[in-house]
Structures are given as C-alpha cells and as structure tokens.
Amino acid sequence: MGDTRAFRVWRGDAAGGSLVDFEVEVDEGEVVLDVVHRLQATQAPDLAVRWNCKAGKCGSCSAEIDGRPRLMCMTRMSALDIGAPVTITPMRAFPVIRDLVTDVSFNDAKAREIRSFTPPPDLAPGEYRMSQVDVERSQEFRRCIECFLCQDTCHVVRDHEENKGAFAGPRFLMRVAELEMHPLDVADRVAVVQDEHGLGRCNITKCCTEVCPEGIKITDNALIPMKERVADRKYDPLVWLGRTIRRRGA
Amino acid sequence: MTETERHEYDVLVVGAGGAGLRAAIEARERGLRVAIVCKSLFGKAHTVMAEGGCAAAMGNVNENDSWQVHFRDTMRGGKFLNSWRMAELHAKEAPDRVWELESWGALFDRTEDGRIHQRNFGGHTYPRLAHVGDRTGLEIIRTLQQRIVALQQEDHAATGDYEARLRVFAECTVTELLRSDDGAIAGAFGYWRESGRFVVFSAPAVVLATGGIGKSFQVTSNSWEYTGDGHALALRAGAELVDMEFVQFHPTGMVWPPSVKGILVTEGVRGDGGVLKDSDGDRFMFGYVPAVFTGQYAESEDEADRWYDDQENNRRTPDLLPRDEVARAINTEVKEGRGSVHGGVLLDIASRMPAEEIRRRLPSMYHQFRELADVDITAEPMEVGPTCHYVMGGIDVDPDTGASGVPGLFAAGECAGGIHGSNRLGGNSLSDLLVFGRRAGLGAAGYVERLEGRPAARAEDVDAAAATALAPFDRGEAAGENPYALHADLQRSMNDLVGIIRTEAEMTAALTRLGELRERLRDVVVDGHRQYNPGWHLALDLRNMLVVGEAVATSALTRTESRGGHTRDDHPTLDPQWRHRVLRCRRRSGPQDDDPAVPPVAVEVAERDPMRADLLALFDLAELEKYYTPAELSSHPQGGSDG
Amino acid sequence: MTTTVPRRRRPGTGVDAPGRAAVGARTLRTDRWWLPPLATAVGLLAFLVYGGFRAFQRQYFFADERYLTPFYSPCVSLGCAAEPGSAHFGMFLPDNPLIPYAALSLPFLLGFRLTCYYYRKAYYRSFWLAPAACAVPEPHATYTGETRFPLILQNVHRYFFYVALLVSAINTYDAIVAFHHPTDGFVVGVGNLVLLVNVALLWCYTVSCHSCRHVMGGRLAHFSKHPVRYRLWTWVSALNTRHMLFAWVTLATLVLTDLYVALVAAGTLTDLRLIG
Numbered sequence A: 001m002g003d004t005r006a007f008r009v010w011r012g013d014a015a016g017g018s019l020v021d022f023e024v025e026v027d028e029g030e031v032v033l034d035v036v037h038r039l040q041a042t043q044a045p046d047l048a049v050r051w052n053c054k055a056g057k058c059g060s061c062s063a064e065i066d067g068r069p070r071l072m073c074m075t076r077m078s079a080l081d082i083g084a085p086v087t088i089t090p091m092r093a094f095p096v097i098r099d100l101v102t103d104v105s106f107n108d109a110k111a112r113e114i115r116s117f118t119p120p121p122d123l124a125p126g127e128y129r130m131s132q133v134d135v136e137r138s139q140e141f142r143r144c145i146e147c148f149l150c151q152d153t154c155h156v157v158r159d160h161e162e163n164k165g166a167f168a169g170p171r172f173l174m175r176v177a178e179l180e181m182h183p184l185d186v187a188d189r190v191a192v193v194q195d196e197h198g199l200g201r202c203n204i205t206k207c208c209t210e211v212c213p214e215g216i217k218i219t220d221n222a223l224i225p226m227k228e229r230v231a232d233r234k235y236d237p238l239v240w241l242g243r244t245i246r247r248r249g250a
Numbered sequence B: 001m002t003e004t005e006r007h008e009y010d011v012l013v014v015g016a017g018g019a020g021l022r023a024a025i026e027a028r029e030r031g032l033r034v035a036i037v038c039k040s041l042f043g044k045a046h047t048v049m050a051e052g053g054c055a056a057a058m059g060n061v062n063e064n065d066s067w068q069v070h071f072r073d074t075m076r077g078g079k080f081l082n083s084w085r086m087a088e089l090h091a092k093e094a095p096d097r098v099w100e101l102e103s104w105g106a107l108f109d110r111t112e113d114g115r116i117h118q119r120n121f122g123g124h125t126y127p128r129l130a131h132v133g134d135r136t137g138l139e140i141i142r143t144l145q146q147r148i149v150a151l152q153q154e155d156h157a158a159t160g161d162y163e164a165r166l167r168v169f170a171e172c173t174v175t176e177l178l179r180s181d182d183g184a185i186a187g188a189f190g191y192w193r194e195s196g197r198f199v200v201f202s203a204p205a206v207v208l209a210t211g212g213i214g215k216s217f218q219v220t221s222n223s224w225e226y227t228g229d230g231h232a233l234a235l236r237a238g239a240e241l242v243d244m245e246f247v248q249f250h251p252t253g254m255v256w257p258p259s260v261k262g263i264l265v266t267e268g269v270r271g272d273g274g275v276l277k278d279s280d281g282d283r284f285m286f287g288y289v290p291a292v293f294t295g296q297y298a299e300s301e302d303e304a305d306r307w308y309d310d311q312e313n314n315r316r317t318p319d320l321l322p323r324d325e326v327a328r329a330i331n332t333e334v335k336e337g338r339g340s341v342h343g344g345v346l347l348d349i350a351s352r353m354p355a356e357e358i359r360r361r362l363p364s365m366y367h368q369f370r371e372l373a374d375v376d377i378t379a380e381p382m383e384v385g386p387t388c389h390y391v392m393g394g395i396d397v398d399p400d401t402g403a404s405g406v407p408g409l410f411a412a413g414e415c416a417g418g419i420h421g422s423n424r425l426g427g428n429s430l431s432d433l434l435v436f437g438r439r440a441g442l443g444a445a446g447y448v449e450r451l452e453g454r455p456a457a458r459a460e461d462v463d464a465a466a467a468t469a470l471a472p473f474d475r476g477e478a479a480g481e482n483p484y485a486l487h488a489d490l491q492r493s494m495n496d497l498v499g500i501i502r503t504e505a506e507m508t509a510a511l512t513r514l515g516e517l518r519e520r521l522r523d524v525v526v527d528g529h530r531q532y533n534p535g536w537h538l539a540l541d542l543r544n545m546l547v548v549g550e551a552v553a554t555s556a557l558t559r560t561e562s563r564g565g566h567t568r569d570d571h572p573t574l575d576p577q578w579r580h581r582v583l584r585c586r587r588r589s590g591p592q593d594d595d596p597a598v599p600p601v602a603v604e605v606a607e608r609d610p611m612r613a614d615l616l617a618l619f620d621l622a623e624l625e626k627y628y629t630p631a632e633l634s635s636h637p638q639g640g641s642d643g
Numbered sequence C: 001m002t003t004t005v006p007r008r009r010r011p012g013t014g015v016d017a018p019g020r021a022a023v024g025a026r027t028l029r030t031d032r033w034w035l036p037p038l039a040t041a042v043g044l045l046a047f048l049v050y051g052g053f054r055a056f057q058r059q060y061f062f063a064d065e066r067y068l069t070p071f072y073s074p075c076v077s078l079g080c081a082a083e084p085g086s087a088h089f090g091m092f093l094p095d096n097p098l099i100p101y102a103a104l105s106l107p108f109l110l111g112f113r114l115t116c117y118y119y120r121k122a123y124y125r126s127f128w129l130a131p132a133a134c135a136v137p138e139p140h141a142t143y144t145g146e147t148r149f150p151l152i153l154q155n156v157h158r159y160f161f162y163v164a165l166l167v168s169a170i171n172t173y174d175a176i177v178a179f180h181h182p183t184d185g186f187v188v189g190v191g192n193l194v195l196l197v198n199v200a201l202l203w204c205y206t207v208s209c210h211s212c213r214h215v216m217g218g219r220l221a222h223f224s225k226h227p228v229r230y231r232l233w234t235w236v237s238a239l240n241t242r243h244m245l246f247a248w249v250t251l252a253t254l255v256l257t258d259l260y261v262a263l264v265a266a267g268t269l270t271d272l273r274l275i276g
C-alpha cells in the first residue's frame, strides 16, 4: 500500500462551495482520477465527477489540478509536487453543477453556430477522392477529444463572461479552420470566422495550445492560419486588388 | 418529490454511441421526431475508444475483396454460430455506410489514388479496415455527432428551433422501459444525472443501443457506462437475449499499475512484430497451437521471424493466433507461475525493432505506456494480460429491422446479439454499428408509420419505476450495504468464476454468489441527495449488472462445449451438436420468482435457423465439415456426405 | 488588452462570475507562473534599451573598413560619410541626432517584430498581462482582443514581412561585401563569421514567419495540386515550429554582432584575421 497524501477538493454547487480537505491513500502509478475514485468509494460517495475511458480518449474528466486545466485520468500523482496538498477544482470558465462537474452546454451552443460540412452538391458518396496531404491539416484538428480544456483556459471567456456571446472559443474556431481546410468543403468561412465567431478576439497567447491534452497546435496551425486568411480577405489591399483583377479578367 | 418531466417523441433512441446516433439520424431523416438519451455527455460514448478501424469490403487496397469474402471471414471468426442473415447484410452494406460518413465530413486516411485506405487485421483475408491512425472510433462518433448538428441546423432553419425534431438528452439514464396494457412499447422512464429528477418519455418505438457489459468484470477495457443496461432493460420488458455465454477477452490489456489494469494494448503491437514471452524470456506461444490449427503456424522462432518479411514461404507466428487462443495461453502461463512480476506476461517489441520505428508505428501505445505506466516500450517489454473486452451476446433481433420480440422495441450495436457468433473479428463492430444502427432506425420508423394508435404507458409502472429508483435512499441506516463494495464483489466473482476459463463447479459457485449479491442489493443504501450522485447511479446500475451476470453464468453453464469466447475446461472441444443450438435468456416469471428489480433469468436451448443454401455454397464443404453435422450439409452443392 | 485603462477587477466577473464555482483564490497555480512573463519583459526591455541607445549613438558602427553593424544597415544618412565605405546605397537622410543612420530600415524592423505573432504573444502576456500565464486572471475589466483600433492593425504584419525580406537581403549583402577589405582585398576575419551567423539566423527568423508560411502555401486548399508550393510550405512549417526560438536567438545575435562591431570599431577588440 502506498502513502497518504493530502487533497483539497472543491465541493459545492452554483450556490456556493469550498475546498474540502481529505487524506487519501495513494498507490504507486496512480493518476488523480484514481484518487478521486478512492475518495468516492471510501470517504465521499456522493462526490460528483465525470469520467469515461480513463485513457485520455473521451475528454470527460477535465478539471483543474493545482490551478491548471488538465485531464484527471492523465495526470499522474508522481508528476505533482509531493510536499504540498493537491488541489482539485472544477473548470472555472463554465457554470458549476456540482463538485467537479460543470455545465459545458456553452460548447454545444457554439458547435451549432458553425455551418456544417458542405460538400459539392453533385458528389455522390463513394466518389470522394482526396489526397493524404490534403486531409492532413484537418485530420490534426479532428484529433480533438472535446475535453474543452482549451475553452476553459482561454482568457477571452474565462476572464470575461460578457465575451461568451461573441466568441466561439479555440475549439470551435479550430473547427471552422478544419472545415475551411477540408479539400472538399465548398462553403466560404473566412468572413464569418472573424465577424460571427470572433476570431479577432483571440490574441494568440497560446494557452489553448498549452493545455490541449491531444497536443494539437491550435494556435499555430488553426488560429494563425485563419487570421492570415482573414487578412487576405479583409485587410490586404493587394490581395483584394489581385482578386478583383482576376475576377474581371475571367 | 419534484415533479416528473414528460416528453413525447416518435422514436426514442437509448444510447449515443455509433449505433444509437446512426439509428437516430435514420429515423429523423424519415421525418420522425427523435430523442437520443445517453448516460454521458454527447460524443463521449464508448465508440470513441475504438482504435483499429472499421471493416468494409470496399476493395480499395486489394480489389479482390468483396462482400462474399467479408461474409466468409465473419462466419469463420464466429465459428459458424453467427446469424448468417446479419453477417450477409453487414458484409453487403458496410461499404455504403462508410462512404456515407465521408459525405458527412469524415476524413479517413487515404490511398495513393485518393480513396479510403484500408489496413490488415486479424481474421480479415484482405486489408479491409477503414481507419484514421489509431483513433477510428473518435472519427466515427464525431462525424455522426456533427451530422446530427447538421440536421438540427436544418430544423432550425425551418422552424426556428434546433431541437424541433432531434434532441439529445445527455447525462440522462433510462432505468425502465414502459409498456402498454397489451405489451407494446410505450416509452421509457429515466432520471437526469445532474438533478436526479425523473423523466418519462412516451414514444411508440424505442431503439436500444446501450453497448456492452464489461463493467461486471474486474479487469476490462470498458468504461463505467458498460453495465449492460440495454440487455437488462430488454430482458425485463420481456425480450430475449441470445448467445450470452460468449464474452470476448482481449489477450493484451495493461496489467500494471493497478489503476490502469485492463486498458487495451492494441493487437497492432503483435501484428507489427511484438512477441509474447514468459518470465524466463521464452516465447511460450509455440507450445499453444491447438490441434485445429496445426500446420498453419510457424513451429520455430526462426521461421516465425522470417514470416514478417516473407509471408509466402513461411508460416505466421503463433503470437497471432485468434484472440481466444492467445488469451487462454496467457492465462495458463500466469496460473502455472511463469508470469511477470505483476501477474501478466511480457509483450516485447523493444528488442525487435529500433526505437524510432516503434515510435512511428505505435504512437499511441508509446504514449499510453509512457504516460500511464512509466514504461518506455522502446526499451523495456510491456506487461500484459487478458481483459474483458466485448460481449457477443445480446438482444435477439430481427436481422433486417432490428426488431426484438417486444412490439416497438428495437436494438442495434453491441447490445444486440447474433452477428458475431461466438467471437467477433476486430473491426467488425464499428461497421456493425453503422449497418444495423441504420436498419434499426428504419425499422423503428417503419413500425411507427404503420401504427394506428400510440400505446399508452401504465401509470402504475411509472410509479413503480420511481419507487425502485428511490429505494436506496429510503432504506434505514441499518441496511447499510455500500454500492461500491457490492460492485467490487460482483466484479471479482465474475472475473474469477465466469472469466476466460470456465468449469461447471465455478459456474455453479458464481450463481450462488450472484444469488447472495441479489440479497445484498436489497440493502444498498446511498448517502447524500439526488443531485449528481454517483453512488446512487451505481446502486441503480448494479441491478442491471446482476441480471446480465446471471444471464452470462447460466448460459455458460448450459453450453457444454468450448467455442470462441466460451471455454469450458470440463468440455474442452468444439461440438457440432452445439453449433446449431442457441441459448435464449428470458426473465423467469413464476409467482414466487418475481423480483421486479432483478428478475431471475431462465435459459432455454433452441435451434438456429439453417443458413440459406446460396450462402452455404460460398464455403468449401471440407471446411464446413469441421463445424457442421453431416445432416446439416446435405443441401450443400458439393453434395454433402449424408453418411 | 483594450484601449481601456487597466482597472481593478470588479467582483463578479471572470472566474468569479455568478454560477461559476466559488473557489475564492484568483488562481490556484502553485508553480512559479510569473517567471516566464517576467523574464520576457526583462529580455525585451533590455533589448529595447540597448537597441535604442545604439541606434542613436551614431558611432562605432563600422569596423575594419568593412564590418557594418546591422543596426546601421543600410547606412543612408549623410552622417555615414564619417565612415567611408559604410554606405552601400547612397547617403541622403539629413544628419540629425533624432534620425538614426538606418532610419529607412529600423522602423520596419521594429514594426515587423511588434506585429510578429510570437512577439505579440510575448508582450500581451508580459506587459498587458492578458493573460500573464494560463489560468491566471487578467486585470482588465473589458477585453476586445484584436478587433479594434489600434490592435486591428496587427493584421498588416505581412507587409512588414515583405519589407523584412528586403532588409534581410541587404544584411546579406553587407555580410558578403564584408569579405572585401579596401586595401587587403579578400579577407576572412572572426567578424565575417559573426556577420554570417547573424544573417543566417535572421533569415531563419524571417522565413519562419507565419505570414511567410501562409504565402508559401498555407492559403492553398489543395496541396496536391501545387507540389512545389507544398514542398516550400513543409519547409517553412518545419522552421515555423521554432519561430519563438529564432525570435530570441536573433535578438541575442543582433546584440552580439553589434557589440562585436562596436568593440572592434572602438579599438577595444582586435578582429582576428583567419585568411588574408
């Protein structure tokens, strides 16, 4: 059997709550989620927590450990400071439901605002031809497990509740990028990503990339390339001129 | 008590995995109002964990592939016990289902000429698995999820309401199916996990797509959701389960550290050159080639190693025997004391190829072991052991429509039985979800359209369901069983007694233990209140696990042979007399037997439908003779040997 | 970062907004999260102070009759006449203490770095504290990001990139002509290596720019139809992953190169001749 470690777990609901201290046994090789489960089984049977796969694949167990947004199932106890108690709180950008469980419906709403994949109208299933090099950029973004840690950490909404209406958040700006770079998507997504999904609010400070458990380079590969495409469309007189001339010529 | 919420839909889909979402899409596209209920958040269902790929005979990589070859592979994999009609539909329709995903935005890995790439997998004659790296399940579930959003956007454009015709009830658990006086489905009863409030859905058709049962076992690759809810709901509503004795144990799950025990180590490790070794470093699989396979596998390490480079002139390594054989071999090694430190065996790829190559071919395994076990698989062997992975058995359905025996009740996906026979081939589940999810959606839609009046649920059933759900709060402190402890005991019993290797004595002991657990379940008490209370949720899931455990144990006790996912130490061989028989489980309801919460299970032996002659003719007589009784083969075009 | 003055956070916003978990502490991070922004701020300020001083010093910018420091390139002020051979592109700007000798390039180089996607991240974090570190609340009451004037101007980054290409070409020219000594002919000194390394790294920084990545191929929908541009994009992408590294390394090499030239010019150091 392992050592006893100190934990401070936030317990409460929308009406209020506080960090509660626990002493829990920790075995070799365990992750934070194991400890939370031991808490449930031995000391706090009604401790609310979300999880599914326990292998970093489903994106259910998002929380903040020692103040950092992380997956509980992929945070090994051995990686945390031995000396201090481990603090676990729910994600702090979303309304809390109870204990470690938050209401992430903000994300569902944002998902619905993005125009769906729009293939060419005359292409039948089975006729799709795409090269590997053309799908690779979007494939990186499709690795997303929707843990919403990036949405949680992005200061645009984390620190400014009032921005939630005008800003889709990194995960969904990346979804627009995914469709924009899809070799067979025919919808024009450049103007809307700036005007409706709020790309301009992102100040490329890369916290989303820092916390993404899938290691997706959200800022470098999705957000900045989209900013460049927006610049093409809206802020670059030369590109505008070139486009106009080409259109006249054609 | 807070007021019960009520909703009315045409089709209620229970489960938001591949099967449930595909069914919902189909029913909605037929113009019906559809609700999807799931225990986790939308997009987190178990399907998300599937790695290897989705089998479909598109012939993109090897054009010799066809539905006939896929059909044969599936039947062989299941040791000819499969529902042949399901296997036929599955093989024929899987390519269309995969292509359709692409038109909804899925991005599979590509071939040189821009088509969907397909990979090799155990039991599949040709490269057949459409895949995206090792995260195929994620791609499929995300695509279906996004398709649902697209349909909701259409509804929004038409009506101003995203949820006008398709609504997802996430984190909502169904605990009971509701029926009308004449026994037809009328809806379902459930609770919101978040608030603990009750919900009554009235719907003339319910599609069950709740997945598997792995959480009844201690060591499993499955998540907490897999408590066999669909199996139990159907059984309680009067439907039948088939093939429940067949449970697939994947030979390689992680064994250490304890907290990750059971998490899957993909078959790809062995496919790419990894070998199994005992604690002395011996490659023990050479000693475990069963009689039916003699001559088909390499007999020396040298030959096995040559096979990776030259498959024409060498036989494959016995490390790649079917999953059931490898799982049994590992089990024996450990039992006889040749296991690794933490009770598994060693899976070594580090000594077989350069570190760089390992990281390139198996990125997620490298990551998984480094993050979770502190093991660098490019330098040390992995410790692995069998883990409960998949249940072949499930709700007995009509192959074409997914209809169960109860009017209005449909099922698809892992919780439906039949297609995989006694053993599922890797990659055949994802395609199963798509093909039969769609068919169940169509079946339900057709049923609703033909219906003259909407069946009404009995009010007393709703009250009874609410009372059962609340019971764990109402018991006095004296009762005092902890649901977590009870769950642990159940898992241990199933693992130890109804695991990979079974005997009559163990099965009988298991049934006794399950009987005791059933008693203890009556005393389960939960702390706290109804708002997001995992202890309460577990207490309610336990009764499903018990019913399912009983179905598995009783079926396993009845089938006195060994085949696929069912191995009897006391009946170690395949018996053709058992091939044509099917075990059907149903709730037993005599006056004294009736425990409405956990009804006792009765198992009945029945005959299987004989295979259609044109399908039977797809096989060589010589092969069929290994599995069939001579009488059954008289219709085979090669004559059959009646005598 | 907005045009509003940073104020004390009002209670009830951000992580304290109603409905969110009432944790109390602004951040529970226990690591030294303030260190990276602090280091960034110190580094950037040090560079600005050094660069500012040198740009206006109008001395010690040309050494051994052939080494021109990048801070004075191109040397186009009438004042460059003080060091014959330092002006390769003519002298026309008035010699005024307020006008650096390289007044033609310096504002663009400054603009290039100011609008660089990496430096934006660096100074938004370290100077604007928006956010200082991840999951550490920022002090601003409102936030509109880069949607309004003046920050909307960050979108002109690509024009600075085009000019930066030109300046890098000039720096390269400087580094090459430095092999020619007016009297000794072809020579190689340590200073030549310093200039070469500096200019090579400057190219790495410039070419690894996100705008460059976009222009090379990032804007294309179908790589498979443009194999050459795809190849270019792959190379730029590979460099781009180290853009932050190049951003800092070039700050350092710029300072070191300039310092080397200045010290040799001042006579404090003698340039070691390797050939000639």
Ligand SMILES: Cc1cc2nc3c(=O)[nH]c(=O)nc-3n(C[C@H](O)[C@H](O)[C@H](O)COP(=O)(O)OP(=O)(O)OC[C@H]3O[C@@H](n4cnc5c(N)ncnc54)[C@H](O)[C@@H]3O)c2cc1C
Pocket (backbone or CB within 6 Å): B014, B015, B016, B017, B018, B019, B020, B037, B038, B039, B040, B044, B045, B046, B047, B048, B049, B050, B051, B052, B053, B054, B055, B136, B137, B172, B173, B174, B175, B209, B210, B211, B212, B221, B222, B225, B229, B230, B264, B389, B390, B412, B413, B414, B415, B426, B427, B428, B429, B430, B431, B433
């Ligand atoms: C690690 C791993 C790897 C795998 N790899 C592959 C592979 O490579 N290829 C392959 O073909 N197969 C693979 N499989 C198998 C395959 O993933 C599953 O069999 C398949 O996903 C099951 O899908 P489903 O739609 O039936 O159910 P699931 O996806 O499991 O969904 C079940 C749904 O039902 C809901 N539910 C359950 N009970 C209730 C209730 N009471 N009330 C409301 N909702 C409920 C759940 O919330 C969930 O949404 C793998 C399995 C595992 C565990």
Ligand code: SF4
Pocket (backbone or CB within 6 Å): A153, A154, A155, A156, A169, A170, A201, A202, A203, A204, A205, A206, A207, A208, A209, A219, A223
């Ligand atoms: S880079 Fe942009 S989207 Fe990502 S966290 Fe920072 S501000 Fe938010």
Ligand code: SF4
Pocket (backbone or CB within 6 Å): A059, A143, A144, A145, A146, A147, A148, A149, A150, A151, A170, A171, A174, A208, A211, A212, A213, A214, A215, A216, A218
């Ligand atoms: S992009 Fe990364 S951090 Fe954001 S939701 Fe997806 S997986 Fe999570």
Ligand code: FES
Pocket (backbone or CB within 6 Å): A050, A051, A052, A053, A054, A055, A056, A057, A058, A059, A060, A061, A062, A071, A072, A073, A074
């Ligand atoms: S439980 Fe699935 S990501 Fe942690």
Ligand code: FES
Pocket (backbone or CB within 6 Å): C112, C115, C116, C117, C118, C119, C157, C161, C205, C206, C208, C209, C210, C211, C212, C243
């Ligand atoms: S120079 Fe840094 S992004 Fe362009």
